[in-house]
Every structure is written in C-alpha cells, then in structure tokens.
Amino acid sequence: MKTRSIAKIIYASTFDMGGLPIRQPLPSSELDYLDPFVLLHHGHVIMDKDMDLKRAGVGPHPHRGFSPVTFVFKGGTHHRDSRGNDHKVFEGGTQWMHAGMGIIHSERPLEPEMEIIQMWINTPAKQKMEQPMYFPLSKEETPQFVSEDKLIEVNVVTGNVLGIKGPIPTMTPINSAMLHISKNGTLEIPLPKNHHAFLYLLDGKLNLGEDTEVVGKKLIVFANDGDSITIKGLEDTRALLMSGEPIGEKIVAQGPFVMNNETQLMEAYRDARMGKMGVLIED
Secondary structure, eight states: OBBEEEEEEOOOEEEEEEEEEEEESSSSSSSBBTTTTEEEEEEEEEOOOOOOGGGSSSEEEEEBBBEEEEEEESSSSEEEEETTTTEEEEEEOOEEEEOOOOOEEEEEEESEEEEEEEEEEEOGGGTSSSOOEEEEOOOSOOEEETTTTOOOEEEEEEEEEEEEOSOOOOOSEEEEEEEEEOEEEEEEEEOTTSSEEEEEEESSEEEEETTTEEESSEEEEOOSSSSSEEEEEESSSEEEEEEEEOOOOEEEEETTTTESSSHHHHHHHHHHHTTTOOOOOOO
C-alpha cells in the first residue's frame, strides 16, 4: 500500500459558542469544506458542581439537510428530539442523526465533565428532504479492532475500517472510528483512494508517515495520493479518524442548516419558525 501524504495540518482555534468553549478547525481560514465534512467542533467542558445539568449544554434547536453526529470521549450526553427519540450515550458511544427534512433536538450533559466531538456531514441533495433518522450507539455496541502490538484500539462506528464494519448506516460512504493510541503503538490503516480523509487529535502526539510529528488539538488532512495512513504513538493519544466519498455538490451552510442554495436555506428558516420541523418541550 502507498501511504498518503499530508495536505494540511490545521490548529483547532478556540471560540465561544453560547458560553461554551469550542475548538473548531473546520471550517476555518485554512479549509472551508472537506466534502462531505462540513464542520468539526471539539468541546471539553468541566461544569460547576452546582450547575443544573438539565439546563446545560445545547437546548432545543433545528437542523435540516445534513447529519449532526456526536462522538463522546468523556462523560455522557442526553439526546431528545421532536420525533420522540430520547436516549443517553456515555463515554465511548456515539449519537448519529440524519436531520433530513428537519428536526428539533437538544443535547444535555449527563456528568459535570464532558468531552465530545461533533461532526456535521453533508447529505446529497436528493436525500435532504427525507424523513429524519436517529441512531444511538454505546461503547459496548461499538466493534473494536486491536493492533497486533496491543497498543492501539480502533472503535469503528460507520463504514469499514481494518475489516471491521461499523453498525450505523450512512447516506453516503463514510468511515469513522475513535482511536486510542498508546505510546509506541504502530498501525497502518487502509483508506479508499477516492475518499477525503482526516485525523483529529484530541491530545497526545503522533508520528504520521515517516517523520511528521503532530500534537493534540490539530486536524490532519490527508492528500488523495495513496491508499493508507501510518501512525505511531509518541505519547498516549486519542483521535478521531474519518474518511468519506465526496458528494461533489455546492453547499450553503448557515446557522443550523446545510442546503444547496440560498432559496432552500430561507425555506428552512421559514419552516422551522412555522413549526414544520416539530416541537421539543423538555421537562
């Protein structure tokens, strides 16, 4: 296999999102869109012990036209939506939602410390107005690959990674896995040649390829010039690996919606205001 080279290394700058400190390497000034990946938010919050967790996190809000996905690395998150889904996922689990034609949902923390990555993944135009779907996945339900040296765990959520199939269905071919890499662990991971691919490091330090050292809070975007990536742990590291087949359609992303043109975007705002995406009342 030919190892992919690195196209970009992007630092995940911090900004305030409604009082929550969030790191966002995508989109950024260095990379506006990595088709089909629209947005990556890395949030790590330790809340005051007296805070009411039912009022923390993100309250009811709409989405349309893409898949908002939450990978839980610490703590837990409580998802509720206007389609009647009500589910709790803890460390090592995933909340995967196809927003489709529109849905209202909330995500509240279940423990005072919570660390998550939220991804927005585009949906093809022909499927943007389909019925919403929701898929919770616990750590125990997530299939795992362990490297030969026993130093790297790859927890596969979607697609096919290292011969392990992820249980969550996707609108387009998407491979996603949560990685736990111990120091000195080494592994080569095959990736489809036509997929856009990235690795986001929550912490730690890796050697990628032959001699590129990368530290935590960085997004590594791989060039489409090979069919695998090679990693070696220089420190204990947690990471998210994703690859996806490009959709190749123009997108307009604004607020909580990802559509294909401005008219569709205005229709989404109108439909949300009119209650066409449902209602979520939290108790």
